Amino acid sequence: MTESPAPPHAGDDEALRERALAALLAARDRTTLLTDSVDDHDLTAQHSPLMSPLVWDLAHIGNQEELWLLRGVAGREAMRPEIDGLYDAFEHPRATRPSLPLLAPGEARAYASEVRGRALDVLESAPLGEGPALVRSGFAFGMIAQHEQQHDETMLITHQLRSGPAALTAPEPPRAPDAPALPAEVLVPGGPFTMGTSAEPWALDNERPAHQRDVPGFVIDTAPVTCGAYRAFIEDGGYGERRWWAPEGWAMVREHALDAPLFWHRDVGQWLRRRFGVTEPVPDDEPVLHVSWYEADAYARWAGRRLPTEAEWEKAARHDPVSGRSRRYPWGDEDPTPERANLGQRHLRPAPAGAYPAGRAPCGAGQLIGDVWEWTASDFLPYPGFAPFPYREYSEVFFGPEHKVLRGGSFAVDTVACRGTFRNWDLPVRRQIFSGFRTARDL
Structure with missing residues (x-):
């Protein structure tokens, strides 16, 4: 009894790079849709104590990408070390996050965008086929794409919980x-x-x-x-x-x-x-x-x-x-x-x-x-x-x-x-x- 082989592109640097790029871009397109479809009040409101304000998820996505791709893979200095604690999911339960001094919507968007630009530069040169386990087969980039998509699902749950007219269609x-x-x-x-x-x-x-x-x-x-x-x-x-x-x-x-x-x-x-x-x-x-x-x-x-x-x-x-x-x-x-x-x-x-x-x-x-x-x-x-x-x-x-x-x-x-x-x-x-x-x- 065996499992199926890994995807055919698993050992190819350029194929992995293309796969990682596509996954990161798709996740960011979805994040943008989920956050641009409502106004700043909806972004900062807590629609349920079970969920974070949408703006927390947005900046958290950027913070995790900075942590793992810029600091972890590329070894760069922290861009905004003072916000790490604000966006640590284990340090602050969801119900208390609205009381934190969170980045405002415009600032959160700018931070996530700047992190993404730098992360794509890292992706262009990172060796993906072999090397340390964090980058082997593009794992760190795949992990971050998955993390963002998981938070996109969380944000979609928040959309379901929010009151008012529909903000999304499909x-x-x-x-x-x-x-x-x-x-x-x-x-x-x-x-x-x-x-x-x-x-x-x-x-x-x-x-x-x-x-x-x-x-x-x-x-x-x-x-x-x-x-x-x-x-x-x-x-x-x-x-x-x-x-x-x-x-x-x-x-x-x-x-x-x-x-x-x-x-x-x-x-x-x-x-x-x-x-x-x-x-x-x-x-x-x-x-x-x-x-x-x-x-x-x-x-x-x-x-x-x-x-x-x-x-x-x-x-x-x-x-x-x-x-x-x-x-x-x-x-x-x-x-x-x-x-x-x-x-x-x-x-x-x-x-x-x-x-x-x-x-x-x-x-x-x-x-x-x-x-x-x-x-x-x-x-x-x-x-x-x-x-x-x-x-x-x-x-x-x-x-x-x-x-x-x-x-x-x-x-x-x-x-x-x-x-x-x-x-x-x-x-x-x-x-x-x-x-x-x-x-x-x-x-």
Whole structure:
């Protein structure tokens, strides 16, 4: 059992340089869209205590780029050492960041722009094929592109939480013409497979190293659980039945009087939702969004099923039983395209369940990449042989039962920060994130 090889450009300096440049420019274009689409008041306001002001994210993106590319790779002196503490995510929780003496919007834009210009100069001359681990295969540049895209997703969450008219627009995702003919679930046979990666050059530390897992056979949903299916759980009294809920989840439901996913409300017998400043009927055929791990777990129990483990999810998404290899993506080793997955904020919603037939895995499951982050049953833990790189605070400090693993990415995730091995994690109470789920069962 092996994993797929690294991308073909992994050892070529010029190909890596082009790849890194494209990733950095794409991230900055998206950051600009997210910050230029609102006025300075919206940039400096805190739209939820769960999130930072948008202007904090903007300057933090520049500060991290300066830290790792200008100081780390190029060894240059700090441009603005006095602001390092302001933009240290571990030093200041999100709820307190508005009280800090943050850079004003114009100053934050100018700082991030100046850092980017200098970083591109570093990229032009940095040796990428070999050398220290931080620059080998362009890792530092890929890490910064991923970091910026992750904050772009965070800023998109803030856009969803802000009140007022829509500031963003996007075309509708493709339909799912063959959805009625798809089976509700598919079989994933038991046996070993390669989990994680040692070959993907821009994989982050928690994805490493590749290792063998033996997973008993199981059955998993062909598509993520839809709003229509989740509505049946609501209408059957799911939020009022303690037996479906983990104790902490039941306490959350009672404390906050929850009766539906975040942003849903009932009006004249109809379920509506607010999505990026627009109120609309909840679409039955779309994957449910903005549910916590506790809600996903309760639905699965109500349905007589369970959430898949992280290893089960990855085997369903990557294992090719014909070759015995683990693919980079469900469809193969090629990078994502618009025909294969709903990624990159091309659309501002998940596609209907059953969309993207070109992106399905060998087992027959679809939409494993993009659309919605999928909660798994697993705690966020290190793989055997894990080594923190390039800093402990990226992954290691979050390991433990407090955080649950999400897989697959969402419509808000860029391709550079989404792989078959990519691991996300969050507290099981989180609902503002672009999270959904699918269920599984034993044979």
